[in-house]
Amino acid sequence: MKDHKKHRAITQPAYGNYSRLEWALLGTTCGTIKTLAESIINALTPDYRCGYVDAQHTKDQEEPETGRLGAGARLEYTDQITFDQFHFQKPLSTFQFRQIFSEMDAVLVNGNHQQAKAQVVIMDENKKASLQKRIAQLTNVQLILLADNADSAFDFVQEAIPVWQEIPLFRLHETGKIVSFFQKQLKNATPVLNGLVLAGGRSLRMGQDKGAIAWHGKEQRYHVADQLKGLCQNVFISCRAEQQASLEEGYATLPDTFTALGPYGAILSAFREQPDAAWLVVACDLPLLDTATLRYLVANRAVSALATTFESPHDGFPEPLITIWEPKSYPVLLSFLAQGYTCPRKVLRNSEIHSLKPLNPDALLNVNTPEEVEKAKQKMT
Template sequence: MTLKDHKKHSIITRPAYGNFARNEWAIVGTPCGAIKSLADAVIEALSPAYKCAYVDASHAHSDAAETLPGRLAAGAVTAYTDQIQYHQFDLNKELNHFQFRQFFSDMDLVLVNGNHEQAKAQVVVIDPAKESSLQKRLSQLTNVQLFLLADTATEVFDFVKEAIPDWQRISILGLSETDKIINFFQGQLSQARPKLNGLVLAGGQSLRMGQDKGAMQWHGKEQRYFMADLLQEFTEEVFISCRAEQQAELDTNYKALPDTFTGLGPYGAILSAFREQPDAAWLVMACDLPLLNKATLQQLVNRRDSSSIATTFESPHDGFPEPLITIWEPKSYPVLLSFLSQGYTCPRKVLRNSDISMIKAFEPEALANVNTPEELERVEQILQEKKTLS
């Protein structure tokens, strides 16, 4: 084998991050004060619905130890302060893009002062006062999505037109047209909403039940297929989660998604789904929900909050989140991995300790699952009653 043939690392799908997050824009081409004012206006308008962040750098330059805040001056690497109305971390270490992505992973929108930092998309301000500065940053204009004309500007600079051949296809607004700029970002975030896939959890060993729950038939076909069919109406792609040894027995008309995080139960199934498609949201559904119906799924999808890490139902039994009928957003992937790294594999624990959207089911009975023969008997009685009434 030659060095050219050798692949040292496994190839997996990477999330579509930029330098900080999935949705990030550097505002460049105008003084920092104008960038901050614009960022303030956009963040104020969008923050009720989206988690927003801002990235900047200080103009101050000093290597003197006495300029470090608090305990950092004494040699601490990290200092945390509960400021009552907000929380503050001070760090005395360099951060790279991998660490920034972890820190900003739950942000829906990151605005960046492009005079200091770069982002995967750009908003370019045409401002004669910063013309020479913008000319030096042409290499940073890799994905321009909006031009803004300062009050003293009448058209896009010629050197920008030369650097961006399709510049005429890019929208142009006035820097003072704040409402239209906000609408631009609102539209971008709406378009960037992650697609929704479905995942039927059918890889359990059903030890308490004594038989494979996914193969049981409550509605005229095996439950795993019934649930997959139910999800088709609400999601773009539907997969049946299974153990690797189960894959050969599944109907080839359905997409199988074998666990790649093994030995972790439903937790591993959810992680395996994100490993397959890290930029999709996943409507995860256990196969042992024989009373689940379209109305309940429709309620969950209608109430989906993609700004939270997950949208879930409140359990009618204990008031806690129901993790196995939940929409898990892409931003939950690093959260799940973080809990795993701390030794936790309980999806409910993740939901209870994270920013989620939890709703009450219109039909709490639809959330009933079946784990034991006794629960099976009760549910079969309910199903029989429903058939009689219909």
């Protein structure tokens, strides 16, 4: 019998237990781990969003079983003025953790209590026996640190990690080197940038296919794709499934799999195809869009933000159809969809984004009607 798969497989994001980039710090006391994590997070925070995972199992520091949770509430939220606090009266699954931490660039984990897909191992003679019990957790060690009482990686660590000598090794007090390690890891993990030309609309107001108008000597969808080729790793023309066969073979296509949702569905379809890539999304109704504007957007890309976009010169709102959408925006877009919203601008207006003033306001001019075509032609002369 042929193998039967009940559910269709789709590309999964490269998550660990909490995030795409996560490290468990283990091998020493919880206090030392917390201090180290604070130093790393403090140094990374200006450029990256960091999360931290820990556990507290001592009885005298547990929340008393009184109040709303004790009365039976499953979830309690408190506005603490300088921060927000949630209490859950239920265990959270890996899937829920990933959703909560989805906007983090890096998550540090107290490895004495929880695990992560990468590890930073500390050689501390006082916790040697404890580390040996966790040897099976050393599945992807990326950094080794030596406490003051250790001179090298322990024998059992060397046996468990044959390539241990190829792993960076610092003293625990060498904070600068440790921070530089994490900065390099985050920089190397910058998501690749793909281009997506939105050409799947039905152009009802225009009365003809906007993507087929030859503003610059060739159909606009191909002109925009050519503009993006020098800025993106891969460039795709987003289209409806029935359009795919009619597009030129020299251009990669990406048909909508979230149908009847307009640009929103096109963006989601792109993330469904490559969820770990960032997508520079450009509409095909911007005839005055110049390469300098696109280069400026890419040069000022803020990887830590949900998206990098331009402020519309017309209403001051973010312009969603010439925007770099980072991978962390994928679950946010899906969550808005689940609440009944299919407006990408609404997502941007209610998220932490990086907004730029356009170099050339006319470059963001949308042309959707025959009347607007004439106005654009006047500006082009």
